Amino acid sequence: MDISVFQIIWFVLWGVLWAVYFMLDGFVLGTGFLAGVLAKNDTEKRVLINTLGPVWDGNEVWLITAGGATFAAFPTTYALMFSNLYSALILLLFALIVRGVSFEFRGKVDSSAWKQTWDKAMIVSSFLPALLFGVAFGNIFKGIPMRNDFAALSFNYDGSLIGLLNPYGLVTGILFVLLFAVHGALYAAIKTTGDLSQRAGALAGKLWFPLLVVAVAFLGYTYPATKLYDNFLKAPILLLIPLIAVVSLLLVKLFAIKGALHKAFLFSCLTIVFVVFTGVTGLFPNLIPSSLDPASNLTIFNSSSSLLTLQIMTIVALIMVPTVICYKIWVYRVFRAPVRTEDVLGDPQAY
Amino acid sequence: MNVLTLSQLQFAATGMFHWIFVPLTLGLSIMTAWMETKYVTTGDETWLRMTKFWGKLFLINFALGVVTGITMEFQFGMNWSEYSRYVGDIFGAPLAIEATLAFFLESVFIGVWIFGWNKISKKAHLASIWLASVATNVSALIILLANAWMQKPVGYVIRNNRAEMNDFLAVLTNDYGWIKFVHTLLSGYALAGFVIMGVSAWHLLRKNENDFFVRSFKMAAVWAFVATIGIAVTGDMHAVEIAEHQPTKFAAMESQWETKRGVGMSLLLIPDVARECNTVDLFCIPNMLSILAFHDATGEIKGLKEFPKELRPPVTPTFLSFRLMTGLGVFMILSSLAGIILSRRQKFIEYRAFLTLMVCAIPVPYLAEQLGWLVAELGRQPWIVYGVLKTADAVSKSITSTQVILSLIGFTVLYGMLGAIDIFLLVKYAKKGPDKDVSSIINVQGRA
Numbered sequence: 001m002d003i004s005v006f007q008i009i010w011f012v013l014w015g016v017l018w019a020v021y022f023m024l025d026g027f028v029l030g031t032g033f034l035a036g037v038l039a040k041n042d043t044e045k046r047v048l049i050n051t052l053g054p055v056w057d058g059n060e061v062w063l064i065t066a067g068g069a070t071f072a073a074f075p076t077t078y079a080l081m082f083s084n085l086y087s088a089l090i091l092l093l094f095a096l097i098v099r100g101v102s103f104e105f106r107g108k109v110d111s112s113a114w115k116q117t118w119d120k121a122m123i124v125s126s127f128l129p130a131l132l133f134g135v136a137f138g139n140i141f142k143g144i145p146m147r148n149d150f151a152a153l154s155f156n157y158d159g160s161l162i163g164l165l166n167p168y169g170l171v172t173g174i175l176f177v178l179l180f181a182v183h184g185a186l187y188a189a190i191k192t193t194g195d196l197s198q199r200a201g202a203l204a205g206k207l208w209f210p211l212l213v214v215a216v217a218f219l220g221y222t223y224p225a226t227k228l229y230d231n232f233l234k235a236p237i238l239l240l241i242p243l244i245a246v247v248s249l250l251l252v253k254l255f256a257i258k259g260a261l262h263k264a265f266l267f268s269c270l271t272i273v274f275v276v277f278t279g280v281t282g283l284f285p286n287l288i289p290s291s292l293d294p295a296s297n298l299t300i301f302n303s304s305s306s307l308l309t310l311q312i313m314t315i316v317a318l319i320m321v322p323t324v325i326c327y328k329i330w331v332y333r334v335f336r337a338p339v340r341t342e343d344v345l346g347d348p349q350a351y
Numbered sequence: 352m353n354v355l356t357l358s359q360l361q362f363a364a365t366g367m368f369h370w371i372f373v374p375l376t377l378g379l380s381i382m383t384a385w386m387e388t389k390y391v392t393t394g395d396e397t398w399l400r401m402t403k404f405w406g407k408l409f410l411i412n413f414a415l416g417v418v419t420g421i422t423m424e425f426q427f428g429m430n431w432s433e434y435s436r437y438v439g440d441i442f443g444a445p446l447a448i449e450a451t452l453a454f455f456l457e458s459v460f461i462g463v464w465i466f467g468w469n470k471i472s473k474k475a476h477l478a479s480i481w482l483a484s485v486a487t488n489v490s491a492l493i494i495l496l497a498n499a500w501m502q503k504p505v506g507y508v509i510r511n512n513r514a515e516m517n518d519f520l521a522v523l524t525n526d527y528g529w530i531k532f533v534h535t536l537l538s539g540y541a542l543a544g545f546v547i548m549g550v551s552a553w554h555l556l557r558k559n560e561n562d563f564f565v566r567s568f569k570m571a572a573v574w575a576f577v578a579t580i581g582i583a584v585t586g587d588m589h590a591v592e593i594a595e596h597q598p599t600k601f602a603a604m605e606s607q608w609e610t611k612r613g614v615g616m617s618l619l620l621i622p623d624v625a626r627e628c629n630t631v632d633l634f635c636i637p638n639m640l641s642i643l644a645f646h647d648a649t650g651e652i653k654g655l656k657e658f659p660k661e662l663r664p665p666v667t668p669t670f671l672s673f674r675l676m677t678g679l680g681v682f683m684i685l686s687s688l689a690g691i692i693l694s695r696r697q698k699f700i701e702y703r704a705f706l707t708l709m710v711c712a713i714p715v716p717y718l719a720e721q722l723g724w725l726v727a728e729l730g731r732q733p734w735i736v737y738g739v740l741k742t743a744d745a746v747s748k749s750i751t752s753t754q755v756i757l758s759l760i761g762f763t764v765l766y767g768m769l770g771a772i773d774i775f776l777l778v779k780y781a782k783k784g785p786d787k788d789v790s791s792i793i794n795v796q797g798r799a
Binding site for chain 1: 436438448470
């Protein structure tokens, strides 16, 4: 097979890895930054953290895989994306590091000052990645100010951290925050019981309205701010992808009103996945466009690995990704029961 | 300072910090799995209490190992984008494979192990710690194969202005990587053995839970001794590999300036880099260095003067790190052997001086681990990929020194705080000792 077949396969996988990562870490981040609003006391906070305990680490690995896959399949994109967005990624790293340890450390010392410190750390370090990922992807959709000459191996970047905080980047950032907030509140609602579950469900319902407004604003603003719609206009069948995202978003509310929270959560998953697919489909064949000059775009054709590496990685992905999905489903089944107050209080292993 | 030096400092600092936590994870995960196996097969409650106690320390340590690992993956792109672009065709694959093959398995089943005590059967629970610890070890293998490619590049051609893979099997079977893997893995086992011996000795000095801690100590002493012997053997094999493929590193490790046959090894050396000689050179064992390098008493060793100055690694730190690491290794072999012999005696808990020594010895393997990486990475300089790409040509061009200064300060402050907290928690839970009552688990597991 021709190398371009593999380049396209890896473009699809690249999109799938990011979509699955946002779907899975989205609820961990959302529940994390809403914990302060949702939980009324220390026990409820512990209940919330324990709903995340068995899964957060495995979910974060999808990010590491998305990063590793970018490195292996599109090394030039990996190199330029990570170095050009240096300052934003440093903030993201710090937040993800603090988020991880806040789960682990919070319950290890029996002092309310200690716990309150880690609560604050958890809330900030869960909110920041949601916002930063949105801002970063907004800027990727829009294109970043880079001038690349692939033949001369000359790569220049004119952007800055402040430059990323442009209106379109911020709208995408707020979109991600609200997507993850609704997602996290629904997760909390189905994974807890009683009053806490009720409050989480109600909060998801309330947050849905601002989410709808921002989603509409994002879809509208995308037309003047980016070239994402070009692909959809060339092949209108692709419009099914954003359509599924929109319908899923509406079904989230419909099922939430009926109290069918599991279904609402399922459609929240689909919403996130199809929002990412919409953006990625619009980007094709670019991975990161340049806002200065189309010849500087990082595409799947000018930034990929060699045919052999792509072939090997395809075999690895075909074997490993389904395997991972199988045992992750098993784990979610083992821990499917909601976490109750008495589970947390009675279990010395709990966070 | 320029972006290059700052990025080197940052990579070294974050890598060494990451490596405070990884070796204990490698060793303690396997040992905890071993203890739980003993519990499941014998039904002896002490093994369960040991699993819980050492497992708790394992988890406190594991958390920081995980979160600091992402930093390493991101930095290749952030600070070393020229490197990533140039070798990504080969180097990216192992990182992606590590994530899908090992890292998922490890992080998912650690979650099952922590939260699954009352949710799955005894055997499934045991399987989860084995899966997690084997995955941890596989993860180390793949990362070390990637590092080995930087030390002894194989299976590539230079094409399209970059290094492209032409033989994946050669990358996977790079003997440099496999020797390094076994050497590094065993160093993690030895380190975990010394941690268990040290913590056990602390409790035995206080006559706390004698049965529990004597049993732990005995097991750890055997693990540590076998591991340190293996470290010495693989260290010797590794030295041969380095002498052949990285002559500048070998010469710097030994502070050997002249090219000669049948070179001896001096026990006391002080290098003088400016004058390209050793100011002090005493107690020479004839032909020893040639034997170590080539297993041949007359083997020719290339001295540093053979190579232009700009292709030599920093001699003094490489030499001192290697010497000190080797010395600490000898101490570890002897003290773990003493541990095996003494812990079998009836009067073991009366040997207060020895127990105190073993408490104080906890930092020794940690220091040896750090020195080992210093030898490996400093000794490779000025190359980032030996003989293929210089470190100076690998650094990102689009970042400024201000950016790296700020991130380096950020890492120092954040890692400093997290490291202090983690050590505080490890000490706190180590001193607290094992829980007396494990009946809640046994009762529930009995039903499952």
